[in-house]
């Protein structure tokens with residue numbers, strides 16, 4: 738960090754169907770020079786399942802398998818989701834113009850919500866065995882410590898809405914794998930986000946990320962069809978990114 742020309746790296750966090758993809762599109766329209774990285778959900782729905790040299794077994798929908806049989810597939814899911822997030826984070830972004838990096842990169846969720854929201858919740862719900870949770874934490878901690886600043890984020894944007902609002906949006910969107918999701922699951926995930934990003938009672942094992950600033954954005958109301966509400970949200974994000982850039986990358990004169 739502190740290297741001139743380096744991008745400010747943020748993660749966009751929040752409950753299922755709170756509106757992260759919608760918000761990311763709005764960020765793209767408002768800040769076209771920013772680099773936005775969507776969650777690799779399509780990869781989870783179509784995992785090349787290998788097979789033998791003679792016969793390929795095609796692909797597997799790991800997202801569906803995890804929801805249908807969580808005790809069997811949660812560990813597999815968390816290894817794959819975390820790996821896919823890490824690859825997306827380490828992949829070099831395309832340069833805007835030669836020698837001009839993106840001033841800001843925003844990732845939809847992160848290797849940190851993978852652990853401190855989802856995997857933790859699956860463990861507490863009994864879907865990850867203590868041994869699986871211990872092994873997950875062991876390789877997660879080892880990998881991230883080895884990667885050091887390459888795996889760090891400068892701040893978090895937390896989209897917050899009531900779990901009931903998320904359930905309504907989830908039902909309206911009707912992604913086939915999510916048909917069995919009940920309010921209780923969204924309440925659990927809401928609690929995990931709150932303890933991690935607001936109350937700060939979740940034990941976080943990486944100092945940078947533990948102290949990274951969090952911008953909480955209330956999206957309980959409809960911003961999708963409200964230009965004024967969109968303007969307020971975008972101004973909040975811009976002010977947050979500007980302050981964070983001055984604080985964490987002080988030697989970079991790059992304006993946002």
Ligand SMILES: Nc1ncnc2c1ncn2[C@@H]1O[C@H](COP(=O)(O)OP(=O)(O)OP(=O)(O)O)[C@@H](O)[C@H]1O
Nearest residue numbers: 752753754755756757758759906910958959960961
């Ligand atoms: N502020 C909002 N008000 C009303 N509806 C919204 C709002 N934001 C998003 N929606 C709608 O809610 C649904 C879910 O939104 P979206 O797909 O952006 O959620 P998400 O957080 O990206 O979901 P996931 O956690 O699965 O990645 C979509 O139908 C979207 O049109």
Ligand SMILES: Nc1nc(=O)c2ncn([C@H]3C[C@H](O)[C@@H](CO)O3)c2[nH]1
Nearest residue numbers: 753776778814818850851855856915
């Ligand atoms: N178990 C589990 N672990 C994760 O790290 C994770 N990240 C996202 N999801 C689920 C939520 C949406 O249904 C869908 C798209 O966000 O994928 C996850 N589920």
